[in-house]
Amino acid sequence: MxxxxxxxxxxxxxxxxxxxxxxxxxxxxxxxxxxxxxxxxxxxxxxxxxxxxxxxxxxLVHEGELPAAPTPRERVYAVLRSGATAVLADRVADPDLRDAARRSGLTVLAALGRPxxxxxxxxxxxxxxxxxxxxxxxxxxxxxxxxxx
The missing domain is CATH 2.30.40.10 (Urease, subunit C, domain 1)
Known part of the structure; x- marks a missing residue:
């Protein structure tokens, strides 16, 4: 479509x-x-x-810590609500948080690349x-x- x-x-x-x-x-x-x-x-x-x-x-790329929330899924959704679809790998080092980011479709970047x-x-x-x-x-x-x- x-x-x-x-x-x-x-x-x-x-x-x-x-x-x-x-x-x-x-x-x-x-x-x-x-x-x-x-x-x-x-x-x-x-x-x-x-x-x-x-x-x-x-x-956007969310460069800072992910917003605080009760669950990893809610933390990732807070990033999406901000207009970001990518995060830095060191910000999602926790396995549950990284898994929530992957399931949501967020791109996990090793470092900032070109805009x-x-x-x-x-x-x-x-x-x-x-x-x-x-x-x-x-x-x-x-x-x-x-x-x-």
């Missing part, structure tokens, strides 16, 4: 310029294409269109932020895992 994610604007990189009218097409767990919404709709007329209330961009970018064939890890900087949705490998009510 192909889904086009669109918001008020789209950032191709976390610190890139927000471009109104741009969107990202996602097939399965990968970015299929990025560009103007109307062009994507023409190219993929069968695609489902998900409209988000904010700016769509690449998901995420929305480009074709990249893993479809997206985050949507409102004007106040609050995460309103997180998509892990093409699957919506958090949506603010």
């Amino acid at each position: 192909l889904t086009i994610h669109v918001g008020a604007a789209l950032r191709r990189t976390a610190d890139g310029r927000a471009v109104p009218g741009d969107a990202v097409a996602v097939r399965d767990d990968r970015v299929a294409e990025v560009g103007p919404l109307e062009e994507l709709r023409e190219r993929y007329p069968q695609a489902r269109v998900r409209s988000w209330p904010g700016t769509v961009g690449p998901a 995420a970018e929305l480009v074709p064939s990249a893993r479809a890890d997206l985050a949507v932020f409102d004007d106040a900087g609050t995460c309103v949705a997180t998509v892990v490998a093409g699957r919506a895992v958090h949506r603010r009510a």
Whole structure:
């Protein structure tokens, strides 16, 4: 299934310029294409269109300690609610926490790499932020895992 994610604007990189009218097409767990919404709709007329209330961009890497919570699963979900889909390996050293991260689809990184970018064939890890900087949705490998009510 192909889904086009669109918001008020789209950032191709976390610190890139927000471009109104741009969107990202996602097939399965990968970015299929990025560009103007109307062009994507023409190219993929069968695609489902998900409209988000904010700016769509690449998901973040959570660099600090995972938030405190009663269970490893809740700690991982708190990371997802922040718009992050990757964590550093040393932050999930506990086996239960690492297992919860793996089950949720979080990417576990040995070290920080280059910043995420929305480009074709990249893993479809997206985050949507409102004007106040609050995460309103997180998509892990093409699957919506958090949506603010």
